[in-house]
Amino acid sequence: MKWISVKWLTVYAVVYMIFLYAPVILLPLFAFNTSTIIAFPLSGFTTEWFVGLWYTDTLHTALGNSMIVGVTTALVSTLLGAFAARASARFAFPGKTGIVGLIMLPLVLPEIIVAVALLVMLNQLGMPLSLWTVVGGHVLICTPFSIAILSSAYRGLDRELEEASFDLGESRWGTFRRVTLPLVLPGVISSLLITFTISLDEFIIAFFLTGTDVTLPVYIWSQLRFPAKLPSVMALGTILLAVSVLLLILAEALRRRSAARQGVDTTLAGV
Amino acid sequence: MTRKDDMNDSIKPMIEIRDVIKKFGTFTALHGITADIREGEFFSLLGPSGCGKTTLLRAIAGFEPPTSGTVAIAGKDMAGIPANRRPTNMVFQSYAIFPHLNVEENVGYGLKTRKMPKAEIAREVAEVLSLVDMKNYGKRKAHELSGGQRQRVALARALVMRPKVILLDEPLSALDKKLRDQMQMELRSLQRSIGITFILVTHDQEEALIMSDRIAVMFDGQIEQLDTPEGLYRHPVNKRVASFIGVMNFLPARVTALSDTHLTLGIAALGEAQVPRDRLGKDVNPDKIDTIGVRPEMLTVLFDQDERSQNKVKGEVVDTEYYGDMTYYEVRLPGHDKPLTISMRNTAGRSVVAPGSTVSVGWGIESIVVFGE
Amino acid sequence: MAWHFDREAGQGLKLISPTLLYVLVMLAAPLLMVITFSFWTQDYLTIDTTPTFANYREAWTTPLYQVLMWRSLKISVIVTGVTVVLAFPIAYYLSFHVKKRKALWLFLITVPFWTSYLLRVFLWKVILGYNGVFNTAFLELGLIQEPLTFILYNLNAVVITLAHAWAPFAILPIFVALEKIDRSLLEAATDLGDSPMRRFFRITLPLAMPGIVAATLIVLIPTVGDFITPRLVGGTDGLMISNMIQIQFGKANNAPLGAALAVSSMVVIGLISAGIFLVGKKLGGRVR
Numbered sequence: 001m002k003w004i005s006v007k008w009l010t011v012y013a014v015v016y017m018i019f020l021y022a023p024v025i026l027l028p029l030f031a032f033n034t035s036t037i038i039a040f041p042l043s044g045f046t047t048e049w050f051v052g053l054w055y056t057d058t059l060h061t062a063l064g065n066s067m068i069v070g071v072t073t074a075l076v077s078t079l080l081g082a083f084a085a086r087a088s089a090r091f092a093f094p095g096k097t098g099i100v101g102l103i104m105l106p107l108v109l110p111e112i113i114v115a116v117a118l119l120v121m122l123n124q125l126g127m128p129l130s131l132w133t134v135v136g137g138h139v140l141i142c143t144p145f146s147i148a149i150l151s152s153a154y155r156g157l158d159r160e161l162e163e164a165s166f167d168l169g170e171s172r173w174g175t176f177r178r179v180t181l182p183l184v185l186p187g188v189i190s191s192l193l194i195t196f197t198i199s200l201d202e203f204i205i206a207f208f209l210t211g212t213d214v215t216l217p218v219y220i221w222s223q224l225r226f227p228a229k230l231p232s233v234m235a236l237g238t239i240l241l242a243v244s245v246l247l248l249i250l251a252e253a254l255r256r257r258s259a260a261r262q263g264v265d266t267t268l269a270g271v
Numbered sequence: 272m273t274r275k276d277d278m279n280d281s282i283k284p285m286i287e288i289r290d291v292i293k294k295f296g297t298f299t300a301l302h303g304i305t306a307d308i309r310e311g312e313f314f315s316l317l318g319p320s321g322c323g324k325t326t327l328l329r330a331i332a333g334f335e336p337p338t339s340g341t342v343a344i345a346g347k348d349m350a351g352i353p354a355n356r357r358p359t360n361m362v363f364q365s366y367a368i369f370p371h372l373n374v375e376e377n378v379g380y381g382l383k384t385r386k387m388p389k390a391e392i393a394r395e396v397a398e399v400l401s402l403v404d405m406k407n408y409g410k411r412k413a414h415e416l417s418g419g420q421r422q423r424v425a426l427a428r429a430l431v432m433r434p435k436v437i438l439l440d441e442p443l444s445a446l447d448k449k450l451r452d453q454m455q456m457e458l459r460s461l462q463r464s465i466g467i468t469f470i471l472v473t474h475d476q477e478e479a480l481i482m483s484d485r486i487a488v489m490f491d492g493q494i495e496q497l498d499t500p501e502g503l504y505r506h507p508v509n510k511r512v513a514s515f516i517g518v519m520n521f522l523p524a525r526v527t528a529l530s531d532t533h534l535t536l537g538i539a540a541l542g543e544a545q546v547p548r549d550r551l552g553k554d555v556n557p558d559k560i561d562t563i564g565v566r567p568e569m570l571t572v573l574f575d576q577d578e579r580s581q582n583k584v585k586g587e588v589v590d591t592e593y594y595g596d597m598t599y600y601e602v603r604l605p606g607h608d609k610p611l612t613i614s615m616r617n618t619a620g621r622s623v624v625a626p627g628s629t630v631s632v633g634w635g636i637e638s639i640v641v642f643g644e
Numbered sequence: 645m646a647w648h649f650d651r652e653a654g655q656g657l658k659l660i661s662p663t664l665l666y667v668l669v670m671l672a673a674p675l676l677m678v679i680t681f682s683f684w685t686q687d688y689l690t691i692d693t694t695p696t697f698a699n700y701r702e703a704w705t706t707p708l709y710q711v712l713m714w715r716s717l718k719i720s721v722i723v724t725g726v727t728v729v730l731a732f733p734i735a736y737y738l739s740f741h742v743k744k745r746k747a748l749w750l751f752l753i754t755v756p757f758w759t760s761y762l763l764r765v766f767l768w769k770v771i772l773g774y775n776g777v778f779n780t781a782f783l784e785l786g787l788i789q790e791p792l793t794f795i796l797y798n799l800n801a802v803v804i805t806l807a808h809a810w811a812p813f814a815i816l817p818i819f820v821a822l823e824k825i826d827r828s829l830l831e832a833a834t835d836l837g838d839s840p841m842r843r844f845f846r847i848t849l850p851l852a853m854p855g856i857v858a859a860t861l862i863v864l865i866p867t868v869g870d871f872i873t874p875r876l877v878g879g880t881d882g883l884m885i886s887n888m889i890q891i892q893f894g895k896a897n898n899a900p901l902g903a904a905l906a907v908s909s910m911v912v913i914g915l916i917s918a919g920i921f922l923v924g925k926k927l928g929g930r931v932r
Contacts, residue, residue, distance in 0.1 A: 012734075019808065084659075088656075
């Protein structure tokens with residue numbers, strides 16, 4: 001696009017970023033606003049909505065539920081992702097494209113389809129809905145992300161490194177402990193953080209599959225109906241955003257450290 | 272076919288490879304390899320990519336157990352013994368320097384596995400690093416090393432284990448020409464001084480010739496010829512080996528007369544020649560002779576002053592390539608379309624003949640290699 | 645060099661089997677069940693398992709469902725088009741004009757995506773509403789005389805909100821495709837006499853096509869399945885087929901019909917995706 005000057009592209013990029021950040025910037029603004037009506041002009045600064053969150057028991061329950069779901073999802077999907085990423089980065093086997101394609105399918109499948117399909121199966125099997133059914137659905141959609149992160153970690157791991165360790169007299173377990181694990185560990189942690197964050201934010205599957213125990217997004221959904229609750233929701237959203245961003249920065253830093261350790265160019269890996 | 276060098280048979284083999292076959296699914300990578308590799312020798316597996324040389328090396332290392340056949344190292348059958356318990360160590364093509372460890376930790380990696388005390392590890396590592404001229408780089412990480420330095424670390428990491436055999440998988444292919452030449456000399460003299468058996472895999476015939484005591488030339492999963500560098504160059508067993516090692520001019524030829532001691536060959540463009548029968552390789556059947564080969568330096572472009580050569584033919588210079596110390600002439604002889612390559616040393620007072628000139632080409636019977644079908 | 649087929653294949657399959665098993669049990673089996681389900685019928689509180697096409701007949705002939713299906717496709721296609729077209733210049737800018745701190749830019753692009761999805765949609769409602777940020781700001785600036793009403797509770801709002809929600813998913817694949825283009829190819833095109841514009845259409849765009857196709861599919865497919873955005877900002881004429889699927893599984897309690905609607909929309913979207921993929925492949929492969 002050289003015929004369009006760089007100046008106009010830059011202007012466009014700035015406008016686009018404003019578009020991207022418009023809702024994100026509003027979130028803290030209204031969270032600290034004294035008025036319960038979510039509209040301009042702002043009426044004054046307050047932290048009462050944040051303080052209020054501290055005393056909302058239903059929120060704490062929802063948060064606890066989300067933590068259970070998020071942590072379990074992160075552990076299981078990272079484990080499943082590690083198996084699949086290792087297999088696809090290291091080995092050739094029949095049907096590989098199809099198998100990997102099937103595992104990555106939830107990435108493009110509408111979440112409502114995943115949710116509805118699981119709901120139908122659980123109903124048919126007569127299994128009650130609970131936080132664990134939510135975990136089941138979340139693992140499904142988080143595993144592809146884990147695979148994407150860990151694949152780049154495993155690809156950077158030259159197979160000759162493991163062979164060299166083995167050749168130098170180390171056992172398979174010793175090779176895993178002394179070579180493989182240190183080299184992919186940052187990727188594993190990065191995967192744990194990202195999958196946790198996705199699970200924490202996920203609404204559609206949680207909405208369909210949860211029973212009486214609600215997760216945080218389902219709680220937010222229920223609160224959106226009550227105008228008086230909106231400022232608290234804004235405050236909650238602000239906290240969630242801050243936590244997500246912190247986790248992401250951590251994940252990105254770890255991923256880059258892993259790439260640097262493996263001597264890989266960091267600009268493109270993992271994108 | 273194996274050409275035995277009788278003089279050296281007294282030296283006991285370090286590695287005995289017997290009828291090794293390796294199949295990957297339906298693909299056969301090694302078709303029954305048999306060879307002995309002697310203690311303390313610098314041995315090369317030479318061949319084009321896909322010939323099975325790396326597979327054979329990995330079979331010796333223990334990474335690719337043979338489908339059938341045996342590999343014995345120092346008299347001990349290696350069947351069922353994995354790579355981590357074999358008395359061999361490998362220098363990998365990528366060098367495989369552990370990126371999260373520094374040079375010292377890399378070199379000490381295997382010693383730590385052996386649960387050697389720390390002080391002893393440090394001593395051994397320092398010793399081997401100074402052997403490969405890397406003693407000032409102990410704290411560096413892999414990405415802070417140049418290609419040549421990585422290669423030295425990889426070698427040091429293998430040497431420190433005091434293996435019976437060091438296996439090198441195309442260790443110089445990632446280096447640029449000048450560094451490669453230097454590392455060839457270093458590797459060779461290091462091997463001489465420590466006396467460990469080295470097995471080198473390479474596709475570079477020049478590298479193999481320079482460094483090796485003996486070379487196994489491999490094609491399509493088989494050893495075509497196993498010989499000293501000079502033996503390979505001067506007495507290639509067939510056209511494929513001849514054209515893989517150095518440059519060879521091929522000319523159609525057939526036997527016109529046969530006696531108990533000699534055979535007479537009619538050679539395209541060069542004419543008749545009498546060859547003693549004992550000059551034939553033992554696989555060559557006189558009835559099947561169809562080609563002779565002659566190396567560029569075995570032919571001469573005759574200048575006025577040297578008329579001593581036994582045989583000469585007239586030809587036309589079609590092209591010249593000037594290399595400073597040498598000039599390569601492409602000379603077309605009547606009755607043979609493809610010009611012959613002739614290399615001439617540029618000695619004092621001899622100037623390069625221009626393309627288009629007619630020259631005499633001299634050749635000697637002792638320089639001819641005879642090939643059957 | 646050599647293929648380590650037999651042993652490798654075994655190890656690879658063994659390694660991937662836990663993940664594969666999980667996906668078979670938790671995805672493939674449920675999807676098959678949904679398909680089976682769609683051929684059954686709801687009989688008040690029980691399910692009649694006699695196979696029938698009745699649900700499909702209803703799904704494809706009822707005017708309401710037809711309208712919703714068409715609208716879903718229309719909205720999805722518009723959203724996808726808008727998102728990808730808006731995303732391309734950004735990806736191009738990042739790949740060709742941002743020299744330092746590319747990773748930071750990419751990170752900044754993904755940050756808004758990590759705001760709770762529900763809240764993002766809700767905040768668009770706040771921005772676009774009658775007393776919203778947009779209207780108050782523009783009234784204040786005197787750019788408009790009275791609040792604009794055509795921006796909330798209709799299709800426009802759905803398009804804006806979804807284009808925002810899927811932005812990073814459109815930018816990243818295009819960016820990766822552009823990054824992969826060997827810059828010497830562009831120099832070669834210039835060297836051979838192409839103007840910058842011709843060069844863009846003959847080299848850059850065709851080579852970026854895989855990324856554009858990936859971006860298109862990644863945005864298009866999930867968009868059809870979204871029911872939050874239409875519900876929050878779409879008003880009545882912004883409702884989509886997914887809302888109906890959700891209603892059938894929820895309040896209406898007619899899961900088999902919901903299943904038929906879900907399968908139908910998946911088949912339609914699958915066909916469209918395959919079409920886009922093939923067209924993209926053809927456009928990308930041919931350098932004019």
